[in-house]
Amino acid sequence: MTVLHVPAKWHLSPKQVLSNYLAICKIKVVLMLVLTAWIGIALAPDMQRGWVSQVMSLLGIGFLSAAAAAINHIVDREIDKKMARTRHRPIASAQLSITNALLFALILSILGCALLIIWSNLLCTILTLGALVGYAVIYTLFLKRATPQNIVIGGLAGAMPPLLGWVSETGTLSAPPWLLVMIIFTWTPPHFWALAIARKNDYQRANIPMLPVTHGVAFTKLCIIAYSVLLGIVCLLPYLIGMSGWVYLSSACLLNAVFISKSINLYWHQSEQQAMALFRFSISYLLILFIALFIDQWLLQ
Numbered sequence: 001m002t003v004l005h006v007p008a009k010w011h012l013s014p015k016q017v018l019s020n021y022l023a024i025c026k027i028k029v030v031l032m033l034v035l036t037a038w039i040g041i042a043l044a045p046d047m048q049r050g051w052v053s054q055v056m057s058l059l060g061i062g063f064l065s066a067a068a069a070a071i072n073h074i075v076d077r078e079i080d081k082k083m084a085r086t087r088h089r090p091i092a093s094a095q096l097s098i099t100n101a102l103l104f105a106l107i108l109s110i111l112g113c114a115l116l117i118i119w120s121n122l123l124c125t126i127l128t129l130g131a132l133v134g135y136a137v138i139y140t141l142f143l144k145r146a147t148p149q150n151i152v153i154g155g156l157a158g159a160m161p162p163l164l165g166w167v168s169e170t171g172t173l174s175a176p177p178w179l180l181v182m183i184i185f186t187w188t189p190p191h192f193w194a195l196a197i198a199r200k201n202d203y204q205r206a207n208i209p210m211l212p213v214t215h216g217v218a219f220t221k222l223c224i225i226a227y228s229v230l231l232g233i234v235c236l237l238p239y240l241i242g243m244s245g246w247v248y249l250s251s252a253c254l255l256n257a258v259f260i261s262k263s264i265n266l267y268w269h270q271s272e273q274q275a276m277a278l279f280r281f282s283i284s285y286l287l288i289l290f291i292a293l294f295i296d297q298w299l300l301q
């Protein structure tokens with residue numbers, strides 16, 4: 001009798017299956033995106049929409065962001081196999097089939113669109129779908145493989161949620177939420193390039209033209225300093241147009257002082273730990289900055 005050898009990865013427990021689906025959603029990133037969308041809602045003019053509509057709109061934005069992340073895992077599976085950081089990902093390591101992942105992304109997209117159409121509005125649905133296409137198709141399929149400016153241009157998709165939140169509330173496009181988009185847009189290059197410096201060998205092996213690979217680590221560090229200074233200036237705008245108060249301003253000044261000093265510090269140090277420290281700080285930075293925006297709004301009311 002022939003005994004078939006069944007690889008261990010085919011015997012996944014329900015917990016492992018769930019954790020694989022959560023992993024392809026990039027759940028922590030999505031939670032951060034939803035938080036920034038929520039701040040967009042909180043800062044919008046009060047439309048008396050009620051919290052149920054707001055929660056459903058945030059779920060819709062979250063589902064479409066998770067769908068975008070799942071498509072990114074499918075499209076990038078060959079690249080992911082070549083990089084130490086990503087080779088254990090569920091699709092790259094064949095623990096999750098492409099068909100199941102595609103089906104999952106499709107279900108998330110349909111649910112996300114339905115939630116936004118029912119509880120939000122058509123403009124918000126179209127813009128969120130635009131962000132999905134921007135990240136999952138334009139960035140992942142084309143820009144990532146084509147130019148070291150990939151994450152600068154592609155960063156616009158990830159920067160959209162505050163605008164999406166605002167539009168879900170108001171149904172119209174207006175200037176103030178674009179300032180919040182500009183903050184995340186300017187934050188993205190130092191956020192990512194810090195990690196790319198530490199993982200340069202990975203990107204080189206996968207033949208992905210990230211800035212440290214194409215232009216070297218020293219030049220990338222200079223770009224990080226330039227963007228962190230620009231970020232410091234952009235962060236002043238919400239206060240200058242009266243969108244926020246002293247809590248935000250003082251938090252922003254402190255956070256940006258740390259960001260710029262860590263960026264300059266990175267320039268003078270060779271170690272990967274310094275780069276990873278800046279990457280990790282960039283995440284705490286954005287979290288605290290947006291919470292400060294919320295506290296200010298709450299105090300101003």
Ligand code: HEM
Pocket residue numbers: 028029032033036085139151154155156158159184188191192195283286
């Ligand atoms: C094109 C734009 C962006 C690029 C290229 C990028 C890149 C990355 C990469 C490569 C990681 C590491 C993931 C891992 O370890 O598997 C990461 C982590 C993270 N990013 Fe970004 N990012 C971008 C935009 C954003 C945006 C817009 C947000 C939120 C507003 C965000 C929030 C986070 C968070 C919270 C993590 C930590 C995830 C974890 O610990 O699992 N990123 N980012």
Ligand SMILES: CC(C)=CCC/C(C)=C/CC/C(C)=C/COP(=O)(O)OP(=O)(O)O
Pocket residue numbers: 026029030033061064065066068069072076086128129131132135144157158160161
């Ligand atoms: C609808 C909507 C708001 C969509 C936003 C989509 C989204 C999840 C944006 C986050 C960007 C992100 C985590 C990029 C990672 O880059 P990468 O894919 O090159 O990194 P990797 O090597 O870790 O896969």
